[in-house]
Amino acid sequence: MTKARPLEGIVIRFNQKGQLIQKIQHDSVEHEQHYNKNVALYRHPLFISENNNEDVVVSDSDRAVVVTNRGGKHRFNYTGILPGSDFHPQGICTDALSHILVCDNQTVQMLDKDGQFLSHLLIRPSGIFSPQSLSYDVNTHRLWVGTCFNNTLCVYSYIKKKGAKTTPVVMNWQSEIKIGNKEKPVNMNLFLPNLMLPSKLLRSFTVTIDKGGNHIFFVAPAKVWISDENMIFLTNTKGEIIHNINDLCNNLSNGVHTVNSDRELIYIDKNHNINKVSMDRKETTTFVGTTGSTWKPQCVYWSPLNRDLLVGMYSEITEYTGKGKIIRYNQTGQITQQIPQGDRELELYTKPRYITENINENIIVSDYSLWSGAVVVTERGGHHRFSYTGHPPESGILPKGICTDTLSNIIVCDTRSKTVQLIDRDGQFLTHLLTESLEMGTPQCLSYDFNNHCLYVAYNEMVCVYKYAPKQDFTDVHAH
Structure with missing residues (x-):
């Protein structure tokens, strides 16, 4: 009996003329997370985005957010706040501060550009309950969040420009949105x-x-x-x-x-x-x-x-x-x-x-x-x-x-x-x-x-x- 081939994904880059110019499938070098450079980076890419630093950010069905640099070198995998957590990434995008935003079950999580968890932007948001898709508007700094369960789309504002500067600062929009640094243990x-x-x-x-x-x-x-x-x-x-x-x-x-x-x-x-x-x-x-x-x-x-x-x-x-x-x-x-x-x-x-x-x-x-x-x-x-x-x-x-x-x-x-x-x-x-x-x-x-x-x-x-x-x-x- 022929052994089933493991599921494997790939990211392809096309230029404006539709010509294939890059494939990202395997890590370009060996390191502690990939002992063999032929190990696939992706199992089944679900959503894809690109950060301001040109990192390629993918939510993968293998319960991970997979991030590589523009050249295809693997940077990190994010698999949830705690090791072994039940992480199911869906929609993904990045914002003007190079944060990575990802839907997981009933939450929208915010990571920094290096994969460090920062906060839960949304926890079971009203009208949506289970966020599945995201899009960030770079002009208005608004976050669009959608779900397929009840055909609802909501728009949130959580960062704004400070004075004449182009660098946004983080602000609260409502009680559901919590912005902060690392979570601290509770005494x-x-x-x-x-x-x-x-x-x-x-x-x-x-x-x-x-x-x-x-x-x-x-x-x-x-x-x-x-x-x-x-x-x-x-x-x-x-x-x-x-x-x-x-x-x-x-x-x-x-x-x-x-x-x-x-x-x-x-x-x-x-x-x-x-x-x-x-x-x-x-x-x-x-x-x-x-x-x-x-x-x-x-x-x-x-x-x-x-x-x-x-x-x-x-x-x-x-x-x-x-x-x-x-x-x-x-x-x-x-x-x-x-x-x-x-x-x-x-x-x-x-x-x-x-x-x-x-x-x-x-x-x-x-x-x-x-x-x-x-x-x-x-x-x-x-x-x-x-x-x-x-x-x-x-x-x-x-x-x-x-x-x-x-x-x-x-x-x-x-x-x-x-x-x-x-x-x-x-x-x-x-x-x-x-x-x-x-x-x-x-x-x-x-x-x-x-x-x-x-x-x-x-x-x-x-x-x-x-x-x-x-x-x-x-x-x-x-x-x-």
């Missing part, structure tokens, strides 16, 4: 002065869950509402089922229920109505009825801060793509806010799966579709604050259950890394509260007990209760 002691780490397992109980727990919501005293693919049920901390409801919306892996300040259950049923169950569980009423709209509720959260109901909505565009939004209802079921608002607002969400609210009234959404996952945070008014896509940002995240604690930290389950991650209110990664456990499985959803400062985490058929912060004198705004 954990600065962020976690009051946390007890690692998390301490207090107790666990087994429940009968069909195909894994989808959502969990703590109800004092020591009771939790848990949903699986088919039903929602109330259980105590011994795993004994007290009550169950069978007409749950069969949305796998969504936060389809919440509990209001009167300890009434609110959930999305199979007909996409949002229902309310009385505290004694004897009466069920429709809080928000379906209107036949293409927008369908996916997740709900009752805000104890202002007694509003936050609902994550989704509208399918194609089989693989869609768009999301957040709607706020008052206590009478009337719409008081939509995020984003207006036709000119860029989309913030692809498919909201879970939703919660922080003590500072930030709205926090666990959002992901088949191709884009992030924790999306806005202010109460709907202004986008940040999108968290994992640690580091290009590592990617598949977020599920989400909640906040008394220190305004955000806690999220990541099914990709099988961890529970802790980030601060501004999106700074703090630590992994929980890492993969062979005994427990993959964390699916969670809920925080503000009275006892405990974290309830649901796995496949088990709920575990953890302690990670000592009890302190907090103002318990979340108490029911």
Whole structure:
């Protein structure tokens, strides 16, 4: 059997008359990265550009940005911020400062001309989510960013001319754009002065869950509402089922229920109505009825801060793509806010799966579709604050259950890394509260007990209760 020939790429230079004048295929000299000068530089060139110093810059399917000088001599390969990182370069260009800009998963990264990572220019940019193509306008110093998923093109400004000089200086355009030097390591002691780490397992109980727990919501005293693919049920901390409801919306892996300040259950049923169950569980009423709209509720959260109901909505565009939004209802079921608002607002969400609210009234959404996952945070008014896509940002995240604690930290389950991650209110990664456990499985959803400062985490058929912060004198705004 003939052995398959490895995939190999080539860069060809033509003059203005269409005549071939150069081929760049193999390194011109041997060095530490290429022990044989016949080793190919490229596997499958995807995008190509040229820097101000005449370097040829290529994003290659072999998960690298490959840079040679004009003569074809290999200068460096950039394979991501960290060794072994999941780097998938797409669109690439250079700017007036000779920076190299490259799309990777949900980010646009900035490198210097020698391949040193400088910053993330964009992290899951609104309206684009997963950048794939780039172009830099040398006249206006604007960056054009596009994606094929929703046919959107956005224009950003991040550098400008200083006075009469032609040399641009770096400036911020919006909160998503972060310009700086090398990333500095985080001193954990600065962020976690009051946390007890690692998390301490207090107790666990087994429940009968069909195909894994989808959502969990703590109800004092020591009771939790848990949903699986088919039903929602109330259980105590011994795993004994007290009550169950069978007409749950069969949305796998969504936060389809919440509990209001009167300890009434609110959930999305199979007909996409949002229902309310009385505290004694004897009466069920429709809080928000379906209107036949293409927008369908996916997740709900009752805000104890202002007694509003936050609902994550989704509208399918194609089989693989869609768009999301957040709607706020008052206590009478009337719409008081939509995020984003207006036709000119860029989309913030692809498919909201879970939703919660922080003590500072930030709205926090666990959002992901088949191709884009992030924790999306806005202010109460709907202004986008940040999108968290994992640690580091290009590592990617598949977020599920989400909640906040008394220190305004955000806690999220990541099914990709099988961890529970802790980030601060501004999106700074703090630590992994929980890492993969062979005994427990993959964390699916969670809920925080503000009275006892405990974290309830649901796995496949088990709920575990953890302690990670000592009890302190907090103002318990979340108490029911």
